Amino acid sequence: MNNSIEIKGLNKFYGKKQALFDVNLSIQQGMFGLLGRNGAGKTTLMKTLATLLQKKNGEITVCGVPIENAKEIRRIIGYLPQEFSMYPSMKVGEAMEYLAILSGLSGAEREERVDTLLKKVNLTEHWDKKVKALSGGMKRRLGIAQALLNNPKVLIVDEPTAGLDPEERVRFRNLLSEIAEDKIVILSTHIVGDIEATCEDIAIINEGRVIYNGTVDQLLQEAEGRVFTMTASKRELPELKRQLSITSMHTQGNKVHIRFIAEALMQGAKVCEPNIEDAYMLYLHTSGVREILGEMGGEW
Numbered sequence: 101m102n103n104s105i106e107i108k109g110l111n112k113f114y115g116k117k118q119a120l121f122d123v124n125l126s127i128q129q130g131m132f133g134l135l136g137r138n139g140a141g142k143t144t145l146m147k148t149l150a151t152l153l154q155k156k157n158g159e160i161t162v163c164g165v166p167i168e169n170a171k172e173i174r175r176i177i178g179y180l181p182q183e184f185s186m187y188p189s190m191k192v193g194e195a196m197e198y199l200a201i202l203s204g205l206s207g208a209e210r211e212e213r214v215d216t217l218l219k220k221v222n223l224t225e226h227w228d229k230k231v232k233a234l235s236g237g238m239k240r241r242l243g244i245a246q247a248l249l250n251n252p253k254v255l256i257v258d259e260p261t262a263g264l265d266p267e268e269r270v271r272f273r274n275l276l277s278e279i280a281e282d283k284i285v286i287l288s289t290h291i292v293g294d295i296e297a298t299c300e301d302i303a304i305i306n307e308g309r310v311i312y313n314g315t316v317d318q319l320l321q322e323a324e325g326r327v328f329t330m331t332a333s334k335r336e337l338p339e340l341k342r343q344l345s346i347t348s349m350h351t352q353g354n355k356v357h358i359r360f361i362a363e364a365l366m367q368g369a370k371v372c373e374p375n376i377e378d379a380y381m382l383y384l385h386t387s388g389v390r391e392i393l394g395e396m397g398g399e400w
């Protein structure tokens with residue numbers, strides 16, 4: 101049994117609406133980031149992998165097992181959905197034990213597994229607390245613990261850091277990195293910072309299409325020499341906004357400092373070191389251009 105996820109020619113429809121277009125990805129052990137705006141198709145892809153949605157066509161294997169073998173796939177995959185909630189009135193430990201029973205774990209094994217997992221996600225001291233009394237970050241960590249009950253080879257987490265405060269977010273990311281030492285962890289997010297801090301390999305998905313698949317370093321390299329800074333007067337800003345793809349700006353008195361992506365250096369601008377947010381914006385921007393050029397039959 102190999103340790104990778106192979107996706108070939110995947111298409112997915114909701115009725116007539118196509119949500120995924122010819123997705124091809126090979127995902128290896130470690131942390132894999134799936135980055136895309138709201139509505140890009142991330143959840144659809146995650147749910148398809150978790151066998152909660154059926155694909156229209158294409159091939160998927162998870163650690164060598166075809167996705168059609170849903171029973172086996174569910175043994176291999178742990179899944180933390182975007183909207184995760186569980187037994188709010190139960191105590192943390194009771195809820196975990198109950199889920200462990202449902203997962204078929206028995207007696208001593210169950211007790212040991214629940215203890216180990218609560219320790220791993222740093223919730224042991226909250227065993228007696230009701231689930232509804234946990235903070236957002238604690239709830240997410242409990243979600244991870246339940247997803248790991250069967251000791252899956254793959255952990256899929258959909259938008260886990262939305263709504264967490266910065267400290268909880270960092271703690272959660274570190275937990276995922278630890279888990280990724282011996283598993284495939286797929287982290288889906290629209291928050292560029294989550295990817296930057298944790299993932300080496302990523303895919304960017306936009307309107308159902310994978311528009312980038314590679315390492316974070318490659319992505320940054322591709323943006324090299326195409327990110328610029330410039331200081332202008334506030335009065336010029338509306339025109340600059342029309343002309344440029346601005347990735348960030350801040351105002352200082354009458355001046356505005358902007359950071360933008362462009363194909364070539366323009367007067368008054370200085371080239372700067374790209375960050376992953378710039379590179380992501382550049383990719384979204386150029387994929388739009390690609391589509392438009394494609395429609396016109398032009399060469400890219």
Ligand SMILES: Nc1ncnc2c1ncn2[C@@H]1O[C@H](COP(=O)(O)OP(=O)(O)OP(=O)(O)O)[C@@H](O)[C@H]1O
Pocket residue numbers: 114117119136137138139140141142143144145259290
């Ligand atoms: N049950 C559904 N019926 C019809 N269309 C759907 C359904 N679920 C999702 N879609 C559409 O499919 C596309 C992809 O949605 P999906 O939820 O996978 O995106 P996402 O990247 O996960 O975004 P978000 O972070 O907002 O969940 C969107 O255009 C969405 O409106």
